[in-house]
Amino acid sequence: MSTHFCAQNLLPVSFADLESAAKRLQGKAFKTPVMTSETVNKQTNSQVFFKCENFQRTGSFKFRGACNALMQLSEAEKQRGVLTFSSGNHAQAIALAGKLLGISTTVVMPADAPKVKQEATRGYGAEIIFYDRAQVSREKLTSRIAEERHLTIIPPYDDTRVIAGQGTAALELIAEVGELDLLLVCCGGGGLLSGCAIAAKTLSPKCKVIGVEPEQADDAARSFRTKTLQTVSNPDTIADGARTPYLGKLTFPLVLHYVDDMATVSEAEIRRTMFFMWERMKIVVEPTGVLAAAALLSGVVQAENARIGVIVSGGNVDFREVYQFFSL
């Protein structure tokens, strides 16, 4: 698969696709704030720009991809409705985008997804079908339901429209703060990472792009190094958005082409960074949302006198379940 896309002009998503997505999303997605921290700048001896997608609609960058995808459906597809599978944030994003655009939405969700994400998804009017992560392949279940109900599947990351929409986060960041030396992006299925890498390499060609995963779910880092798709199964990480088993057919070649390196962070570093962002920066960021920041603040990725972009991907935390984060 990857050889098919090895020439840049054959890659599945282009910068032009991101520009179209940005135009499409105007007035629909929020232009999220860019935050800075004196403490972080001092600690890293750099200028760090946090692109705060936790303030995006539905609490994560996923709304950008979901909305961009739904807006490109045919009228017939819109009338039949859409189906997706998601650990939570993409589900909420599809649900709200569907509500705003008048498209009915159904979501296949693991039964152990955070309650706050379940409630929000239902709150936006989506129908939820639960499954057991340990027993069932969500892709197979999704295909079966889509066929039975004649629904169009909007996958959480391996979709050109989703990737282009998600990449507008970095496009917006660089348009606001200017060129960067380094961009750090968390990586689950690689939609956000590959989309943002396209934006960075186009708008700021010297910018190094690094994807960040939990150590416990390092399939993309291994895939990147071996140039062969590696997988992980139900990894034990609090970063639930990065539990995806593998990069996609579209995102893998994009990551290989546009991303400079992959880094991994420990669960302890994820927790430490999360509490730092809550207690010192005063923003609520979910475990997956702090991955990129954790790579920088832990010293796993090092830079001096650099202009660094950090994508803060989401902020959906169920505080009634917060005790699970106190084990360290």
Next chain:
Amino acid sequence: MSTHFCAQNLLPVSFADLESAAKRLQGKAFKTPVMTSETVNKQTNSQVFFKCENFQRTGSFKFRGACNALMQLSEAEKQRGVLTFSSGNHAQAIALAGKLLGISTTVVMPADAPKVKQEATRGYGAEIIFYDRAQVSREKLTSRIAEERHLTIIPPYDDTRVIAGQGTAALELIAEVGELDLLLVCCGGGGLLSGCAIAAKTLSPKCKVIGVEPEQADDAARSFRTKTLQTVSNPDTIADGARTPYLGKLTFPLVLHYVDDMATVSEAEIRRTMFFMWERMKIVVEPTGVLAAAALLSGVVQAENARIGVIVSGGNVDFREVYQFFSL
């Protein structure tokens, strides 16, 4: 005391004092962001502007007052150093302001003040002296230490320089968003409330100003209604910044003169609003910091088609102690 100040030109703090404070604080205090929430606007059928002092230096509005006070000391006073008493946020504010201005700082603090506040105060270089809230009058203890060590006392609220500095929060808010119909401000000792009321009544004369207290610590509401100073002793509220026993000699007449009404909110409403701001607005706000928002979101204060300012006073939460907020 209050009769002494009953004519406006005899009131202890004027709008000109706020303007001087604002000038003095330029480049020292942050211009904090104003946030909005579609959910809140829809629920209240109004336009609500949250002035986010949780993003202020040291995590609360207290830095404005502390810095404005320290900058007006004589050279001799600066060299001898300052002393204050505080449940935490004013302490951090004095500590950082002292550090920035090269003034040594000592803080008298209740032994049960949140650990995150103790650590931050020490981190900024202040010396801390602990006392037992149930046993000792902090004012008396403070006077004794000040005398022994030749330190200048900077009180947390009953000080013209502190009040003027704290009032710049509302001055900045109205300068940014324009005139308001209603301004909601939390009330402990009344420094923030009276300072903000001066700003609102000057810049937006038709703006109604309402102070908000916990039901469990409603001394200011009772003082306001009876026009006689009422007290409360060690009230049982999670809003630790509003546990102050009474309004001050300066703040009481200012509150009587400038504030239109006082409202109180239950502990349940404080908790509910706090989780709403954490989970939906994605900002970390401490219990005292949500008082003003709680009055609006609980319906205790009602307004329709109004432009409403809400001061979010601080965001210092010790998440390792967060279980205490789960009892409802």
